[in-house]
Structures are given as structure tokens and as C-alpha cells.
Amino acid sequence: MQSFTPTPESIPPANVKYTLQLPEGVPVHVQPLNPLAFVLRAAQIYPKKLALSHPDVPYPVYYNYDVWTQRIQNLAYALIEAGIRPGDRVALIAPNSPVIAEAHHGVLAARAVICPINTRLTVPEVDYILEHSGAKFIIVDHEYAKLTQNAKVPVLVSNDTGRVGCPYEAFLSSGRRFSQEKGWAGLQWESNEDSAAALCYTSGTTGRPKGVITTLRGSYLAAIANAYETRMDLNSVYLWILPMFHACGWTYPWAITVAFAGQITLRTVSNNLIWNHLLNSGVTHYCAAPTVQIGLMSSPEARVVPRKVTTIIAGSAPTAQLLGDLEKKGIKAVHVYGLTETYGPSTTCYVQPTWAKLPLDERARLLARQGFSFLTAGSARVVYPPKDGEPDNVELVDVPKDGKTVGEIVMRGNIAMKEYFKDPEATRKAFRGGHFNTGDLAVMHPDGYIAIQDRSKDIIISGGENASSVAIEQELASHPDILEVSVVARPHPKWGERPMAFVILKTQAAPRWKGRHDAFAAELKKHARSRLPGFACPEWVSVVDELPKTSTGKIQKVALRKIVAKL
Amino acid sequence: MQSFTPTPESIPPANVKYTLQLPEGVPVHVQPLNPLAFVLRAAQIYPKKLALSHPDVPYPVYYNYDVWTQRIQNLAYALIEAGIRPGDRVALIAPNSPVIAEAHHGVLAARAVICPINTRLTVPEVDYILEHSGAKFIIVDHEYAKLTQNAKVPVLVSNDTGRVGCPYEAFLSSGRRFSQEKGWAGLQWESNEDSAAALCYTSGTTGRPKGVITTLRGSYLAAIANAYETRMDLNSVYLWILPMFHACGWTYPWAITVAFAGQITLRTVSNNLIWNHLLNSGVTHYCAAPTVQIGLMSSPEARVVPRKVTTIIAGSAPTAQLLGDLEKKGIKAVHVYGLTETYGPSTTCYVQPTWAKLPLDERARLLARQGFSFLTAGSARVVYPPKDGEPDNVELVDVPKDGKTVGEIVMRGNIAMKEYFKDPEATRKAFRGGHFNTGDLAVMHPDGYIAIQDRSKDIIISGGENASSVAIEQELASHPDILEVSVVARPHPKWGERPMAFVILKTQAAPRWKGRHDAFAAELKKHARSRLPGFACPEWVSVVDELPKTSTGKIQKVALRKIVAKL
Structure with a gap:
């Protein structure tokens, strides 16, 4: 671990207590469910345990649970000082990095709603979401600052340095000063567990994205389930490959803290960085799509x-x-x-x-x-x-x-x-x-x-039979030369539709088929016929270098269908 | 495993579905928390997994999750047929055995409240609890039937055979008939998660026992925590040593089902039965007091x-x-x-x-x-x-x-x-x-x-100093010849109070000190002086064969104080 000193305001006071104000009227036997509870527990029980590492950047940072939780508190106070009120939406545009991980807790501590936005969207798409969500405040990573060029509300930029000089760090520090050192007791626990925790927009391939409201109660219970079902514990280290902006990272920003585990954030998904961490950083858990x-x-x-x-x-x-x-x-x-x-x-x-x-x-x-x-x-x-x-x-x-x-x-x-x-x-x-x-x-x-x-749109109606593109892909993928495959319907004069397969060859197989893609297509069709009914066998095979994918790694069949439509 | 055939009514129909009726008005995004959810999940996902073994009895029984869950359903219907309505209390008096394990789920499925009663109470104590709880129905193990001799409500006896001929089995079978094979869909899910799950009486050493009301929500969340904190999973086998009648077995009747684990019920706590299971039955978890x-x-x-x-x-x-x-x-x-x-x-x-x-x-x-x-x-x-x-x-x-x-x-x-x-x-x-x-x-x-x-009553005020009897016990227990020790205050003319230690010697040490208890007392006092301040050293040491204990294995200091009072 490289040497790193958190900003002075990130250091909690010696007498820190991790209990928020509870509103009048909450019975002794009820604590409104809220995933914020988990990071507070972690800081209380394992204050000196490494919570978050952000290593593969010019300014790496490493936070123990006590420091990291203080930063979360600072963020909450700073947001309140900036005028954020309970229920307000705070938009987040950032790759996997401390700022978005912190926001999953700090925005909730301000009783506001986190609205993570996909970094791969265009300016008009971001404009739409900012408008529709009514976000009152935007936190954006410097690399994506241009996405907020039309924003009509305050925009805070994170330079992702974790050091004095970064506007985001100045914001956190101002929160600490604004807190008057009342600490957690100066913040109120949300009394209604049915309140919104997050507003996440679907990547909707058709029409406008829809805003999905999830609750504090649901986030609490989902986080526990994810920690339990994947057996995360104190010794676990979670590696961020899945973007946190995607459905709040599947609630893992909270699930990790359920388990008192560590997490490593990677700005970019690169195979050699990932393998470095899998082999050398104690990683025990990661989420990722098959592609x-x-x-x-x-x-x-x-x-x-x-x-x-x-x-x-x-x-x-x-x-x-x-x-x-x-x-x-x-x-x-x-x-x-x-x-x-x-x-x-x-x-x-x-x-x-x-x-x-x-x-x-x-x-x-x-x-x-x-x-x-x-x-x-x-x-x-x-x-x-x-x-x-x-x-x-x-x-x-x-x-x-x-x-x-x-x-x-x-x-x-x-x-x-x-x-x-x-x-x-x-x-x-x-x-x-x-x-x-x-x-x-x-x-x-x-x-x-x-x-x-x-x-339903992925079903191929071939000669009156319903062929499942998923089932066809499963069978084609068993061919030893195939790295990845996607199948869509293509109109056919006799059968109505027939399957067309788009295929990426494995690195070691590609040279062998170079200039002989027709021969490969013939071989793959033969392979298919031994495993699938006739109506489900691909009529066409296209060998490609890459497949169009969404930011979360799903293959975009919509894009493949557009290609097919032009054939 | 010995051969055993469950009663015909314990066998679920082929098309069983594990979904209860949900009352109107519950939003799509809310499922009122209820620990009944767990056993239904287990039966759905692992129907043929061994759920419960009851081996060390004349009539051993073994239930897979599908069969066991059908019995739970039968119990719910039978209770409803017997007039039990939502919120009614159902008293349970039984050692660890299938009937009490089943009741923790079946009573909830009837939307009633389980009221487990300590089998070691006297008839007047049981009378008080039956009266105070207002229990509408009593299920009692045959060995404890005499405890219900003054009951004014229906009493159902379990002979703990699991076979035709047992009144409890006839009751379950009647439930299946009454269900008209509507199955789980004929039962209603409790819409208010704040409803009572259990009414457990404290063992109150002074005054009347108090009835503790716990909720469905609390039981659900406690069960998850117990499964998570002890890392129970599909391969776990829980051995029942702690009586289930004690605080609903610390919610383990539900925690076990969170994990899809197996459980073994023992009517009697005997070292050789326990060791047999620890060594030969795949046991991975058990709860027990230090004694x-x-x-x-x-x-x-x-x-x-x-x-x-x-x-x-x-x-x-x-x-x-x-x-x-x-x-x-x-x-x-x-x-x-x-x-x-x-x-x-x-x-x-x-x-x-x-x-x-x-x-x-x-x-x-x-x-x-x-x-x-x-x-x-x-x-x-x-x-x-x-x-x-x-x-x-x-x-x-x-x-x-x-x-x-x-x-x-x-x-x-x-x-x-x-x-x-x-x-x-x-x-x-x-x-x-x-x-x-x-x-x-x-x-x-x-x-x-x-x-x-x-x-507070265990603090010994010795020469104006507060001496902790727990701390003294911890130090005395480090003497190599001591099996168990308990310390209470004894009046002292000069110091007000001084500690008195009651000691059980280890089997191998006892002969050595036979007839020389004064010598042992002197040695123990010397041991104490090397580890404790003077005011905390025992003034008196009494070597005894056993210590008075509650049904849950806690040492009864009240009884020791009575002995001291007579000295």
C-alpha cells in the first residue's frame, strides 16, 4: 500500500459515537430499516479495518472504516449545508471510485435520494435524466464533467485525488466544519423506511429511460441477502467491476458493509488490472456479466x-x-x-x-x-x-x-x-x-x-416454431473455437424468420479461419445440427471482431437487429 | 437412519405451491416480514433435504423439508378448525421434539401466537401462565401432561411417536382434511408485521414471571442475524441442547430454516447423546450455556x-x-x-x-x-x-x-x-x-x-469497594483444579460484605483434596491474592458437589444467597 494521508477533516474525533438522532414517536422495538446502519456498525466495531482502496490511479487512496465513515458524515452535512432536504435527489456521475461509493451512504445520511447516472450516456440523455429526476445537486467525476454542461443546478466536481485541492474534498471539509462537531447525533435517522433510497434509470433500449424508485427498507433487506447468499464476511475483499451506477451496484455498496468487508474500486475495467487484483490483492468476490x-x-x-x-x-x-x-x-x-x-x-x-x-x-x-x-x-x-x-x-x-x-x-x-x-x-x-x-x-x-x-422480441419464429435465441446461443457456445456468440432473427422468404449468429472467435482459433469464414460457418452449422432442431439452426453465421454491448456488458441485440435489417 | 414412514396426511400433494393468500391492500413492493417465510422457501427449493431428525427415542422420526412443511400446514388448519383466531395464544409444553419445532411455524401460519412454557415449572406456576396468557389451546408432551391438570381450555397431548395413534398426529391429520386441499393458498399471510409472534415468560427469580411479546418482524430479523453471525448454511446441522421453550430457542427454530439446515432434537440433555451426535451425526452448530x-x-x-x-x-x-x-x-x-x-x-x-x-x-x-x-x-x-x-x-x-x-x-x-x-x-x-x-x-x-x-444484586460491597462477582469468578476459574465456581456476597462484621466462593472440583482433582477442603481453600485464596485486589479475594471457600441451576443452565445465585443467609 502506498503512503497516503486523508484530509484532516476525514479524521474522526476521538469520542465519535455512531448513533443518529431518532425522531420522536418511534417505538423502542422498531428501528426503521436503512442500509446506512451497516457502515456505522463497521466503523464502530472494526474502525481500523481497510474499508476502501482506490489503487490504480495517479492519486491512490486508502480509507479505514473510521475515516471513511467520517467522510460519509461530512458529505451528509455538506449536502444539507448546500440546501439538500429530505427526499431531494442528488445526481452522481462517476466511474467506480470513492466518490460514488461514499455517496451511497452519505446521501442517505442526509435523508436524500441517490440518483446514479450512467457515465456512457450522451449529453441530451443526461439532460433528460437531470430534468426528469429533478435532481437538486450534481456530483460529477472530472472525466465526465462535460456531461453536465447544461445543468441548471449546482455541479460539484471530483478530481478523484482524495487530496486537498480537489473541489469535492473541499466540499467534504466544509461539511465537517458545518457539523459543529455534533457528529452523527446532529443528523436525523429517517423515520419512514418506505422512503426512497435511490432513483436509478433503466437503460431502456426503446423510448425514454424510466426512473426506478427503490426504498430504504428494500435496500437494507437486499444488501443482507446479497451478503448472505454470497457468503461475504470480515475477510472478504470485493472488487468493483460492475459499475456502481448500474442499479446502485446491485446494492453491493451496502452489502460489503454488512460483512465488514473491504472493497477495491477500479475506474476502468481492464483485464490486466483485474487479474492483478485477483492474484495479488486478496480479492474474494466480484460481480460481472458473462461477456x-x-x-x-x-x-x-x-x-x-x-x-x-x-x-x-x-x-x-x-x-x-x-x-x-x-x-x-x-x-x-x-x-x-x-x-x-x-x-x-x-x-x-x-x-x-x-x-x-x-x-x-x-x-x-x-x-x-x-x-x-x-x-x-x-x-x-x-x-x-x-x-x-x-x-x-x-x-x-x-x-x-x-x-x-x-x-x-x-x-x-x-x-x-x-x-x-x-x-x-x-x-x-x-x-x-x-x-x-x-x-x-x-x-x-x-x-x-x-x-x-x-x-418476447428475442424469440425467433422459424417455420411457425418458437426458437429461443438464448437456447441456440448456449448450444453454439459449446463449439471450441467460439469466444462469444449472439443470435437474432433474420427475415426469411420461406420460413418467416431464421436465426442469424454473430460470432467472435477465440484468439488462438481466429488465424486458422482467417479468410475462410464460410468454412467456419459451414462447420458451425454442422455443430448446430447435431444439437438443435432444424428450425433452431442458424441459417447465417457472421464472424465479427466485437459485439455491440451496453455499459453493463449486455449484448445489444437491438444493434444487431439494425445490422440485420440492412442486409 | 432407521426406517420411518410419516402419516399419510404428512405427504404433500404433487402440485403443492408455497404461496399464502395476501390480504388486499399490501403494495407490490412490500411483504410483511414473517419468519414463516423461511421454511416455505426451504420446502420449495430443497424439498427432499432432511429437515428434522428426532433419533434418540422409542419412536424416532425423520422429516424432509417437504413433509415437515406439510405437517406445519396441517397444524395451522387444525388450530383454525379448533377455533383459534388471529392473535390467540397457543401454549406449548414440551421438551425439544418435533411438536414444539413444528409449532414455531404452524402456530404462526394460523396467525396465532406461540406461548412456550418451561417444562420444569410446577403446576401452580403453569396455572398462572395459562391464566395470564389467556391461552385458548394447549399442546403438551405426554411426559408433562400432569402440568396441565387444571387447564380450563382444550389440551392436546403429543405422545411423541409421529405415528398413527398419537392424539397430536390425529389432530394434524384432521387439519389436512379440513384444508380441503386448498393448501397454503387457503391460509392468509399476516398483513401486520408488528403482530405478536410469541409470548415467552421470563423465569423471574423474584415475583411473578413477566410475559414478553415479540413480533413477526423482530423474529424474522433476529433469525436472519443468528444464521448470518454463526455462518449457518445448507450443509449445517443444528443440535438442540438449549430448550426451545427458552425465548423461542433464541429464534433458532427459524434461523435453521433461513439456512436450509438440518436439525436434531434431543428430549434430554445427556453428555453421551450429545457427544454421539457431535462425533457421528454431522453436527455443525449448537447453543448452550457455559455450565x-x-x-x-x-x-x-x-x-x-x-x-x-x-x-x-x-x-x-x-x-x-x-x-x-x-x-x-x-x-x-x-x-x-x-x-x-x-x-x-x-x-x-x-x-x-x-x-x-x-x-x-x-x-x-x-x-x-x-x-x-x-x-x-x-x-x-x-x-x-x-x-x-x-x-x-x-x-x-x-x-x-x-x-x-x-x-x-x-x-x-x-x-x-x-x-x-x-x-x-x-x-x-x-x-x-x-x-x-x-x-x-x-x-x-x-x-x-x-x-x-x-x-446490581451481584455486586459485593467489600470494605466500601465494589467487587464484581463475575470478575472474581473469572479469576478463580483459572485454578487448574476447578470445574465450576460461583461467588456471592456474605455479610462480614468488619468489611460489610466479603466474597464467598462455591466450588466444584474437577473429577480428577477431587480425590486429592478429599477430607482436605480447608487446605484447598487456603490454596485457592493464595491463587486469588496473586490475581485480585485484597477486597475481592474470597474470605470463604465451600467445596460442593453441585451448584443450583435454572432450567437454562444459569447458576441460581438466589439459592446460594439463601445458603449464605443460614451460615
């Missing part, structure tokens, strides 16, 4: 990890190839599923002891399923989607547990969003049948496991 | 356990001797603290990584402290106790973190009781200063750890 994981596993730095590492996979189902690669590196996969509307993960594919004996391919097929609601989530069901014209309170009917009948995944309970912000009509539609309607199509297997098939 | 643990460690069956075992210790602080003995056997101790009013455990002595290097004696001194509030508990503080005449809403003031100033432990939050049943005056007193006043005296160490000194 990111595939890149990691095929990176030249890849080695067997020196301790048990658990990776949380979501975004799409892991393939057998990927699960096998992870296993070979000593990395245990926990497959989870969820959406921004469900605080990120809310189901997990619980592993049955009997699966251990199965061959990898079969095990992977079982593990690729979305499974069951996790610890604190409510129910997740697969139902016949409500039809147009049916009342909003229609009684939803489960599809049979046959592994075949396709329905829609619906969820309800403490890990479902409260509403779409300022959009009662979208909320009403999303909550038909008293559940959150995910829009994800799935089957229910006889063993009760939910397995996603496709979003 | 029980001391007996276990000194038992001739004691061996090194063949896998990692975690023991949860509470009731009083473990001594260095005991911690050392546990370590030698491969058993990891988690020291927790709480009262019936805090759902059993609500603080734990979190271990600091730096302690690992310390010698056992020093480590034990640190581990013997009560520590910090655990995961879902609110705040635990040490404050100057409110004085008589101060208003109920007096602002409590923390004692300094000096490890010396004695104050009272107070707690508040989701793991504190709701009230004393039908006793607003006792509730008011217990809740002075907006916290539950435990009556336990403690200091706050500079590192923030709470350490119990004594209940």
Missing part, C-alpha cells in the same frame, strides 16, 4: 486464483464453457438474476448437492437457470401474461411446471421497486396482477427452477 | 470433533479454561448475549484479527465480553441508569469508554421486545429513556466492547 467474464477468462493474464473467489454472474446466463473456465481458475460462480426494478439480483440458482456428480455440460445447463427468489425477496413466479383488456387486479395464473410452457416472470415483495418515478401509467402497467411484470419470458421446470427463455 | 459446556468438555466421551463445529455460548461469559477446552476439541465459540426481552442473543463479541496472536488467557478475557449489537439489532449502550423521579423520557447518558465506570446496558431497535403482556406499568419501567433497560450492569471498554460486570 466480461469471458474476456477475463480468455485474457493472457488468467491464472488459477490463490484463494477461494466467488463471482456473481448476471446479465445473461453463463454458458457451460464459461462455467468450466471459471472452475478451472478456482472461481466459484453464483448465478443470479434480476433487473433494475428488483434492486439488481433477486433470484439465484441454488445448487443442489446432487449436481456435483454430473458432467460439466449437464451441470452448466442446470446452473444457467434463474432459480428461486433469494433470502429476503418475495415470490418469483412464471405466469400467463395478463392480456390487454384484463383488469389491473387480474389474478395471475402460474404456467405448469413442465419446463416447456412459456410465461412471464413476475415478482413481488420487499425486493421489488416502489414505482416508476413520475410515471403512474408505466407503474400501473408494470404492476398488473399485483406483481412486478418483468417482461422476461421463462418456463418453470418440474423442480421449481425458473429458466429464462427470451424477451 | 452445560463445562459438563460436556469434562465428559469422558469428549473427543476432537471430525469437522468444524460452532458453538453459540450465552447465559454467562465463558472462562478461559472453557474456551481453551473447546478449542482443543476443535469447537469454535461464538459468544453472544441477550435476554428473553431481546429474542435471546442480540449482541455478539466480534473477534478482532489481532487477537489470534494473544495467549489464551488474554484472548479469553477479551472474548468473555458481550461486544456489540449484532447484524439486525439496533443500538446497545451502557448508560447511567435513570434515577427514581426522573421522567420516563429522560435522555440517557453513556458512561465513558474507560472500562471502569459501571452503568446499565440498554438496547433498542428491531430485536427488542414489543411489551410485557398485560403489564403496561412494567413495560413503562423497562422502557425508560426510550430503550429497553436490561438491568445488567456493565462497563464500556475503550475499544467500544460492552462487558457485563454484575447484576
Whole structure:
């Protein structure tokens, strides 16, 4: 660890107490749930434990829990001093770095609502979100400052130095002075646990992004579930690969503190930085989408990890190839599923002891399923989607547990969003049948496991048969030369639609097929025919250098469909 | 495992669904917290996993999660058929056995309140509790049927056979018939998470026992904390030594199901049965007071356990001797603290990584402290106790973190009781200063750890100095010949009071001191003088064969004081 001295205002007083003011009228036996509780516990119990490292930057910083929690308090006071009132939204535009990690606690300590914005958006997109969210204050990382060029509210810039001279640091220091050293007791605990914790915008491929309101109660319970289901503890170190701006980092900014674990923030997702930390920094946990994981596993730095590492996979189902690669590196996969509307993960594919004996391919097929609601989530069901014209309170009917009948995944309970912000009509539609309607199509297997098939637009209607692009991708990915694959529908004069596969070859296989992509296409089709029904075999195969992806690593089928439309 | 066939009505239908009716008006994003959720999850995800074994009886039984959960449903329907309505109390008098484990879920599924009664009470004591609780229905184990001889409400007897012919089994079977196979959907989920889950009576050494009301929300959150803090998971097996009737078994009946773990019920606490299970049944977790643990460690069956075992210790602080003995056997101790009013455990002595290097004696001194509030508990503080005449809403003031100033432990939050049943005056007193006043005296160490000194009546005022009987016991217990020791005040003409020690010798040491107890007393006093200030050294030492204990293994100092009073 390099030498680093936090700003003087980051050092807590000797007599610090970690108890906030509780409003009158809260009964002795109730503490309104709030994920802020966790970092306060960590600072109280393990003050000198390393909470956050931000190493791979010109100005690295390292905060112990006591110092880091003081900074969180400073941020809360500074926001209040800047005029932020309970319920106000504070926008955050930053890559994974201390400022956004701190905001997940400090904004809540000011009883305000965190509104993280994707750093990869355009200025007009950011303008829309700033306008729609009504954010009163913006904190932006210097690299993304231009995104706030049209902002009509105060903008605070973080230079990501953690040192005197950075405007963000000056802001925190002003908070400490404003606190008059009343400490935590000068701040009030939010009495209503149903208050908003965050306002996260969906990346909505069609139309305007929607603002998802999550609550303090839900964030508290989701964070506990994520810590428990992934077995994080005092000795855990979480590596930030998933952007924190994505659904509040799936509540991991809080889950990490549930466990008193450490965290490492990386501004940029680069395979060699990640492997350096996996091999040398004691990392035990990270979250990432399969595409990111595939890149990691095929990176030249890849080695067997020196301790048990658990990776949380979501975004799409892991393939057998990927699960096998992870296993070979000593990395245990926990497959989870969820959406921004469900605080990120809310189901997990619980592993049955009997699966251990199965061959990898079969095990992977079982593990690729979305499974069951996790610890604190409510129910997740697969139902016949409500039809147009049916009342909003229609009684939803489960599809049979046959592994075949396709329905829609619906969820309800403490890990479902409260509403779409300022959009009662979208909320009403999303909550038909008293559940959150995910829009994800799935089957229910006889063993009760939910397995996603496709979003309805991802189904390929080939010769009157419904072909699942997800299932086709799973089978094509088993070809030894394929690194990554995505399948979409392409119009076909005879069959209506037929699957088209876009393929990235593995580095070592690419030279062999150079100039012979037709031969590869023929081989892949042959491979497909041995594993898939005729209507599901790709009619076209396009070898590409990269696939269009969202900021969270999901393949953008919309972009592929645009390519197909021009063919 | 012996062959056993559950009653036909215990077998769930093929199409079982684990979702209860949710009342109108519960928002999509809220599921009222209720620990019943956990066993339903377990049955859904791991239906064929062994949930409960009851092996050491003439009629052993073994239930998988699917079967066990059906029995829970049957119990709920049978109770409703018997006239039990939401909020009614159902009394339970049973040793650790399936009936009481089932009741912790089945009574809640009927939206009723479980009222477990200590099997070691007398008939008049049971009469008082039945009267005070207003229990509408009693379930009693055949061995304790005589305790209900004066009952004025229906009494259902369990013969603990799990087989046709037992009245309890007939009752469950009637529930299944009454359900009309509507299954879980025919039962309603309690919409108010602040509703009572349990009514547990304190063992109150003075005056009438008080009835502690705990809530569904508190039980849910306490169960999660107990599972998380003790790292229970799918592979865990919990051995029942702590009686389930004591504070609902510290919420472990639910915590076990959080983890999808197995449990083994033992009717009787016997060292050889316990060691048999520790060595041969895959046990990973058990709770027990230090006195029980001391007996276990000194038992001739004691061996090194063949896998990692975690023991949860509470009731009083473990001594260095005991911690050392546990370590030698491969058993990891988690020291927790709480009262019936805090759902059993609500603080734990979190271990600091730096302690690992310390010698056992020093480590034990640190581990013997009560520590910090655990995961879902609110705040635990040490404050100057409110004085008589101060208003109920007096602002409590923390004692300094000096490890010396004695104050009272107070707690508040989701793991504190709701009230004393039908006793607003006792509730008011217990809740002075907006916290539950435990009556336990403690200091706050500079590192923030709470350490119990004594209940105020356990303080020995010797020559004007306050001597802590707990601290004296800790030091005396380090003598190599002592198995167990308890210290109380005895009047002294010159010093006001002086400590008197009651000592049980180790089996191997007893013969050596036979007929020479005076010599042992002299040696122990010498041992004490090397470790304690003069006013804290015992003036008298009495070697005894056993110490008077409560049903939960706590030494009854009241009984020792009675002996002293007659000297």
C-alpha cells in the first residue's frame, strides 16, 4: 500500500459515537430499516479495518472504516449545508471510485435520494435524466464533467485525488466544519423506511429511460441477502467491476458493509488490472456479466486464483464453457438474476448437492437457470401474461411446471421497486396482477427452477416454431473455437424468420479461419445440427471482431437487429 | 437412519405451491416480514433435504423439508378448525421434539401466537401462565401432561411417536382434511408485521414471571442475524441442547430454516447423546450455556470433533479454561448475549484479527465480553441508569469508554421486545429513556466492547469497594483444579460484605483434596491474592458437589444467597 494521508477533516474525533438522532414517536422495538446502519456498525466495531482502496490511479487512496465513515458524515452535512432536504435527489456521475461509493451512504445520511447516472450516456440523455429526476445537486467525476454542461443546478466536481485541492474534498471539509462537531447525533435517522433510497434509470433500449424508485427498507433487506447468499464476511475483499451506477451496484455498496468487508474500486475495467487484483490483492468476490467474464477468462493474464473467489454472474446466463473456465481458475460462480426494478439480483440458482456428480455440460445447463427468489425477496413466479383488456387486479395464473410452457416472470415483495418515478401509467402497467411484470419470458421446470427463455422480441419464429435465441446461443457456445456468440432473427422468404449468429472467435482459433469464414460457418452449422432442431439452426453465421454491448456488458441485440435489417 | 414412514396426511400433494393468500391492500413492493417465510422457501427449493431428525427415542422420526412443511400446514388448519383466531395464544409444553419445532411455524401460519412454557415449572406456576396468557389451546408432551391438570381450555397431548395413534398426529391429520386441499393458498399471510409472534415468560427469580411479546418482524430479523453471525448454511446441522421453550430457542427454530439446515432434537440433555451426535451425526452448530459446556468438555466421551463445529455460548461469559477446552476439541465459540426481552442473543463479541496472536488467557478475557449489537439489532449502550423521579423520557447518558465506570446496558431497535403482556406499568419501567433497560450492569471498554460486570444484586460491597462477582469468578476459574465456581456476597462484621466462593472440583482433582477442603481453600485464596485486589479475594471457600441451576443452565445465585443467609 502506498503512503497516503486523508484530509484532516476525514479524521474522526476521538469520542465519535455512531448513533443518529431518532425522531420522536418511534417505538423502542422498531428501528426503521436503512442500509446506512451497516457502515456505522463497521466503523464502530472494526474502525481500523481497510474499508476502501482506490489503487490504480495517479492519486491512490486508502480509507479505514473510521475515516471513511467520517467522510460519509461530512458529505451528509455538506449536502444539507448546500440546501439538500429530505427526499431531494442528488445526481452522481462517476466511474467506480470513492466518490460514488461514499455517496451511497452519505446521501442517505442526509435523508436524500441517490440518483446514479450512467457515465456512457450522451449529453441530451443526461439532460433528460437531470430534468426528469429533478435532481437538486450534481456530483460529477472530472472525466465526465462535460456531461453536465447544461445543468441548471449546482455541479460539484471530483478530481478523484482524495487530496486537498480537489473541489469535492473541499466540499467534504466544509461539511465537517458545518457539523459543529455534533457528529452523527446532529443528523436525523429517517423515520419512514418506505422512503426512497435511490432513483436509478433503466437503460431502456426503446423510448425514454424510466426512473426506478427503490426504498430504504428494500435496500437494507437486499444488501443482507446479497451478503448472505454470497457468503461475504470480515475477510472478504470485493472488487468493483460492475459499475456502481448500474442499479446502485446491485446494492453491493451496502452489502460489503454488512460483512465488514473491504472493497477495491477500479475506474476502468481492464483485464490486466483485474487479474492483478485477483492474484495479488486478496480479492474474494466480484460481480460481472458473462461477456466480461469471458474476456477475463480468455485474457493472457488468467491464472488459477490463490484463494477461494466467488463471482456473481448476471446479465445473461453463463454458458457451460464459461462455467468450466471459471472452475478451472478456482472461481466459484453464483448465478443470479434480476433487473433494475428488483434492486439488481433477486433470484439465484441454488445448487443442489446432487449436481456435483454430473458432467460439466449437464451441470452448466442446470446452473444457467434463474432459480428461486433469494433470502429476503418475495415470490418469483412464471405466469400467463395478463392480456390487454384484463383488469389491473387480474389474478395471475402460474404456467405448469413442465419446463416447456412459456410465461412471464413476475415478482413481488420487499425486493421489488416502489414505482416508476413520475410515471403512474408505466407503474400501473408494470404492476398488473399485483406483481412486478418483468417482461422476461421463462418456463418453470418440474423442480421449481425458473429458466429464462427470451424477451418476447428475442424469440425467433422459424417455420411457425418458437426458437429461443438464448437456447441456440448456449448450444453454439459449446463449439471450441467460439469466444462469444449472439443470435437474432433474420427475415426469411420461406420460413418467416431464421436465426442469424454473430460470432467472435477465440484468439488462438481466429488465424486458422482467417479468410475462410464460410468454412467456419459451414462447420458451425454442422455443430448446430447435431444439437438443435432444424428450425433452431442458424441459417447465417457472421464472424465479427466485437459485439455491440451496453455499459453493463449486455449484448445489444437491438444493434444487431439494425445490422440485420440492412442486409 | 432407521426406517420411518410419516402419516399419510404428512405427504404433500404433487402440485403443492408455497404461496399464502395476501390480504388486499399490501403494495407490490412490500411483504410483511414473517419468519414463516423461511421454511416455505426451504420446502420449495430443497424439498427432499432432511429437515428434522428426532433419533434418540422409542419412536424416532425423520422429516424432509417437504413433509415437515406439510405437517406445519396441517397444524395451522387444525388450530383454525379448533377455533383459534388471529392473535390467540397457543401454549406449548414440551421438551425439544418435533411438536414444539413444528409449532414455531404452524402456530404462526394460523396467525396465532406461540406461548412456550418451561417444562420444569410446577403446576401452580403453569396455572398462572395459562391464566395470564389467556391461552385458548394447549399442546403438551405426554411426559408433562400432569402440568396441565387444571387447564380450563382444550389440551392436546403429543405422545411423541409421529405415528398413527398419537392424539397430536390425529389432530394434524384432521387439519389436512379440513384444508380441503386448498393448501397454503387457503391460509392468509399476516398483513401486520408488528403482530405478536410469541409470548415467552421470563423465569423471574423474584415475583411473578413477566410475559414478553415479540413480533413477526423482530423474529424474522433476529433469525436472519443468528444464521448470518454463526455462518449457518445448507450443509449445517443444528443440535438442540438449549430448550426451545427458552425465548423461542433464541429464534433458532427459524434461523435453521433461513439456512436450509438440518436439525436434531434431543428430549434430554445427556453428555453421551450429545457427544454421539457431535462425533457421528454431522453436527455443525449448537447453543448452550457455559455450565452445560463445562459438563460436556469434562465428559469422558469428549473427543476432537471430525469437522468444524460452532458453538453459540450465552447465559454467562465463558472462562478461559472453557474456551481453551473447546478449542482443543476443535469447537469454535461464538459468544453472544441477550435476554428473553431481546429474542435471546442480540449482541455478539466480534473477534478482532489481532487477537489470534494473544495467549489464551488474554484472548479469553477479551472474548468473555458481550461486544456489540449484532447484524439486525439496533443500538446497545451502557448508560447511567435513570434515577427514581426522573421522567420516563429522560435522555440517557453513556458512561465513558474507560472500562471502569459501571452503568446499565440498554438496547433498542428491531430485536427488542414489543411489551410485557398485560403489564403496561412494567413495560413503562423497562422502557425508560426510550430503550429497553436490561438491568445488567456493565462497563464500556475503550475499544467500544460492552462487558457485563454484575447484576446490581451481584455486586459485593467489600470494605466500601465494589467487587464484581463475575470478575472474581473469572479469576478463580483459572485454578487448574476447578470445574465450576460461583461467588456471592456474605455479610462480614468488619468489611460489610466479603466474597464467598462455591466450588466444584474437577473429577480428577477431587480425590486429592478429599477430607482436605480447608487446605484447598487456603490454596485457592493464595491463587486469588496473586490475581485480585485484597477486597475481592474470597474470605470463604465451600467445596460442593453441585451448584443450583435454572432450567437454562444459569447458576441460581438466589439459592446460594439463601445458603449464605443460614451460615
